[in-house]
Amino acid sequence: MSALAWIAVVSLVCWLWLLLGQGFFWRTDQRLPDRSAPADWPYVAVVVPARDEAQVLPRSLPTLLAQDYPGEAEIFLVDDGSSDGTGELARALAAREECALPLTVVEPGEPEPGWTGKLWALRHGIASALAREPEYLLLTDADIAHEPDSLRELVAAARSNGLDLVSQMARLRVASGWERLVVPAFVYFFAQLYPFRWINRPGARTAAAAGGCVLLRTEAAERARIPESVRQAVIDDVSVARAVSSSGGRIWLGLAERVDSVRPYPRLADLWRMIARSAYAQLRHSPLLLLGTVVGLALIYLAPPVALFAGMAREDAVAAGRRTARARGRLV
Numbered sequence: 001m002s003a004l005a006w007i008a009v010v011s012l013v014c015w016l017w018l019l020l021g022q023g024f025f026w027r028t029d030q031r032l033p034d035r036s037a038p039a040d041w042p043y044v045a046v047v048v049p050a051r052d053e054a055q056v057l058p059r060s061l062p063t064l065l066a067q068d069y070p071g072e073a074e075i076f077l078v079d080d081g082s083s084d085g086t087g088e089l090a091r092a093l094a095a096r097e098e099c100a101l102p103l104t105v106v107e108p109g110e111p112e113p114g115w116t117g118k119l120w121a122l123r124h125g126i127a128s129a130l131a132r133e134p135e136y137l138l139l140t141d142a143d144i145a146h147e148p149d150s151l152r153e154l155v156a157a158a159r160s161n162g163l164d165l166v167s168q169m170a171r172l173r174v175a176s177g178w179e180r181l182v183v184p185a186f187v188y189f190f191a192q193l194y195p196f197r198w199i200n201r202p203g204a205r206t207a208a209a210a211g212g213c214v215l216l217r218t219e220a221a222e223r224a225r226i227p228e229s230v231r232q233a234v235i236d237d238v239s240v241a242r243a244v245s246s247s248g249g250r251i252w253l254g255l256a257e258r259v260d261s262v263r264p265y266p267r268l269a270d271l272w273r274m275i276a277r278s279a280y281a282q283l284r285h286s287p288l289l290l291l292g293t294v295v296g297l298a299l300i301y302l303a304p305p306v307a308l309f310a311g312m313a314r315e316d317a318v319a320a321g322r323r324t325a326r327a328r329g330r331l332v
Helices: 003-020 057-065 086-096 117-130 150-161 177-193 218-223 236-246 268-282 287-314 323-331
Strands: 044-050 073-079 103-106 136-140 144-146 165-171 213-217 251-261
Touching (some): 044 086, 044 117, 057 073, 057 144, 117 236, 136 218, 150 213, 150 251, 165 236, 213 236, 236 251
Parallel strands (some): 073 103, 165 251
């Protein structure tokens, strides 16, 4: 066989592995597990890190303030040095909305050395929340909108299944042309890298979470020393999940039905920044890993069409997949 044919065969083997051996990552059935209402609803502290989020806050914060939760819950919004009046806007929204949940705005100041910005905000939000002794912490981003029963369903899932961390990948906006083109691919590659089925198995070695929506048992957070143990992490959600799992906690990750991101990404540059700020960190800033990733992507996604058309042009039957077709023609 020619070199082109060998490349086509290796690409086929890779596709078969992705189809059958990577936790069926391409399926979309990993939703909140079966759950029932607990006998008593625990106290939950909702921690929202926010930096210059005045644009999206009017569409997200009211959905938290209006949560239909049978137990006691409180929101701690951490104004992380905003310059657009995020904290003042949050207080104004809480004052004029019919709030089911009370709001406290926390202002932590500049991060200390060794802390990334978001985790510094989470540190202070969690510290404020722990003073109220919550059983669970809901860590959610400022651009995330929740259906009225979101918190109730998360807690029911955690309690019913003995989970220490329940995370949902929020439904990202797909309004613009670039969003419709890039966002599904982003979710696909995330699930390929962290197959949800593998994560959700008891005792799994694969761990990940989606930072927009993470319900975390306080006891598990303290055992895993969250957020101190991950204070320098760039991909904080995956690092939190790994810390909880490594300390003996049981985690779960799936696709959201009640949680949506309201942040717009109208331009390709906006989506590029969203993906690029964590992609190289995931590769541990290694040029060799980056090169290997590019080669792997080319082998899986670029090689098949190139082999097809090049094989047809060179009459390479194996590369173009024409040997079977010719055999059938002879039988006819």
